[in-house]
Amino acid sequence: MEQQQQAQMNPQGPVTYMAAPQPFQHPPQSNRIIITSVHVLVMAMSIIGMGFDFSLVRITGGMYHVSAxxxxxxxxxxxxWSLAELIVRGKCNWKAxxxxxxxxxxxLVLSLFAVFIGATLASSAALICPNSDGWCKDKRVSPMVVGSPVLALLLAAVEFILFVVACADTLALIRRQRSAAIASRPY
Structure with missing residues (x-):
């Protein structure tokens, strides 16, 4: 009944309302600095991890070569990946x-891969250093055998943090891109 009265009062047709899209808002400067710092941390950990693994391939016997x-x-x-992210951020004036x-x-893929590799390196380290105290007889190999899986597992944790941040950014992007709400007379 009310709809018929409204239709008679407005002869031009149903009234539609559109919500204005929200303007794009970049994340706060502090969030961008933290994310950039985490990417720099990933790059530093990766350089150290590559150094450990190149040294392990050179020093150790055949069993650890594939894992390293x-x-x-x-x-x-x-x-x-972190270098590409920083380059793209730099090209976009550190905004996106x-x-x-x-x-x-x-x-997510890097995090899961790092967990798998860290576990594989840890089990390989247990085979290379079978002593009860966990240290190898060759003192040059010990820090690298222990450090490489530790760095891989730390990299997994940092990549997981970046994954969670990226999920939050994706959710914010989806919320910003919602279509306008239209209110009209039902048919």
Missing amino acids: AVATLLFIMAFF GIHPGVHVVVC
């Missing part, structure tokens, strides 16, 4: 980086 080579690949991928959806996928 795959860990080197992990550190190289993490380094270049690579699309958050892509960031979610890559950070």
